[in-house]
Amino acid sequence: MTSTALPPVASATPPPRALRQGSVRGLVVLVGLLVLAGLVSLAVGSRAIPLGTVVDVLFHPDGSDASTIVHDLRLPRTVLAIVVGLALGIAGALMQGHTRNPLADPGLLGVEAGAAFAVVIGIYAFGVHDLTGYAWFSLIGAGLASVAVFAIGSTRGGPDPVSLVLAGAAVSALLAAFTQVVVLRDIDTLDAYRFWAVGSVAGRGMDVFWEVLPFIVVGLVLAAMSSSTLNLLQLGDDVAVSLGLHPMRHKAIGVLGVMMLAGAATAACGPVGFVGLVVPHVARYFAGVDYRWVIPYSGFIGGLLLVVADVVGRVVVRPGELQVGIVMALIGGPVFIYLVRRTRMVRI
Template identity: 80%
Template sequence: MTTTTRTPTGAPATARVRRGSARGLVLLAALLGLAVLLSLAVGSRAIAPDTVLRVLLRPDGSDASTIVHDLRLPRTVLAITVGAALGIAGALMQGHTRNPLADPGLLGVEAGAAFAVVIGIHVFGVADLTGYAWFSLVGAGLAAAAVFAIGSTRGGPDPVSLVLAGSAVSALLFALTQVVVLRDIETLDAYRFWAVGSVASRGLDVFWEVLPFLVAGLLLAAVSASTLNLLQLGDDVAVSLGLHPLRHKAIGVLGVMLLTGAATAACGPIGFVGLVVPHLARYFAGVDYRWVISYSALVGGLLLVLADVLGRVAVRPAELQVGIAMALVGGPVFVHLVRRTRMVRI
């Protein structure tokens, strides 16, 4: 795909615009496979790659097999899944709002999940990760529904109003969360373990519980991807081409809610993924959202797996949770992307 620009002399010039390709997806998938192998091999006890492959294919009950299957495989699966979900949610959010700084957390999903977890701990005495996941998912859904209701006009959801409503609801829920945790030390201790954002100590049972919501979000994202390119041209142009902009925006926002809510329920709030990943995807895939969303899934999974590995080795023998490691990686990466003059714009 090419675009025509004007040179300083006024003559037309042709500039090539990046486009995604199946080759790029294959390359990213290969890199993700290497990152998975690294994730299964690296930790407090290093395991040789050939041993990892052997026990992965033929569990033998050895210490290495137990570590790979019971400890590292679940956290790797969750890192890939959550990274992909947050990456896609970020691409959808930025596309539908046409705001390059939009983040899935602006819908109030993370704040709603955090408040619900605090209520679950303080009122109902929930003390396990599975319980946190369900309270988190319900809270995320209710918060997103409230933002959706507040930010919708008679004609349907408005992207700008959704962002403003999300900011207001997030601030309110954050304040309420602080009121509860500051009044109860036990709730604070339990809450901060979940709120830091981690893929460690999670079993595959958490993955299976949130999987239906992730699948539903992915389906809505696939439906939304086919129309996002036209929506970038403006609502009037989209209507003239036979689209119903408000309906497609509602589908996209619902997809963001499901993906972000399920990811937050599984591992707690993890920042920067939904903000940074879409920019990386657009840098390599261009502005066609059919490619951007596909690239965002792979880049998100790859980035979160690598951040988790970094967290295991950065402060040995201790370990940084992936939410902290992601902030350490995501902040500089995003600053670098913003300062690049060649960065793809929405």
């Protein structure tokens, strides 16, 4: 009997479009877009400045009105928008990866609720009324709330994804109730708190940036340590253990990174929603499912998105401004609905 060789099937169909790969070229493109968006942010506002003038006074400050506007007003908010967007994007990617929940965002760790309650206490009990004070109280509150959620949502085997989500929802609801009790009792506290709670990069100086930068750097280091094992953790704890990993240790590193990044970002600008929720889906659409690429893509896309949202907020109601938190809600909601309904890459 003679055997008949079967034709190869590997070349029958091309690889599906969904099998995307991150690349250094993609990161370079994102960096270029981020630089361009930053320059536009320095040029656009209640007083428009030509891009050529922006570049000139940026590297050669001359004390002119344009130089003062660029260095004292627009440069701090642009730098802060880039760093905060980067932190929230990476925090969202880590949160979705470690909980294996495509709808997870850093707020599920109680970061925003803890920060808000701490800021209210700072205003009401300690008379804090400056952005620097808000930043420190916010950072402390976000950290304590995250630790509480992590402790409640952890079992003997480490932080459980479902338990973390439930614990985060419960702690956030409790802290939100406490916050409302305080602001409803004191109108002055409500007036001061509502301006912080809307989420904005305007009015922040470089002093706020330098204060939160160490926490963001630590969060980035933890994110880098966590990214190498996130792919294996997606297969389940049993598989990870069989491959020689310690799931509890790596989950703890990842959650701590989320706490640092999201807590520092919220401390700097107040709560800015949808960045940590939407950005990882966009990153996975372009970079695939490999978290070694998803995390850096999420950071650069988050920074780009927040800078663009800040610029849009300055343009749509000129000569006034819309805070970046409001713009992100207007942009992020429809974009997230579109991603959920139209693309498969939003599924982890």
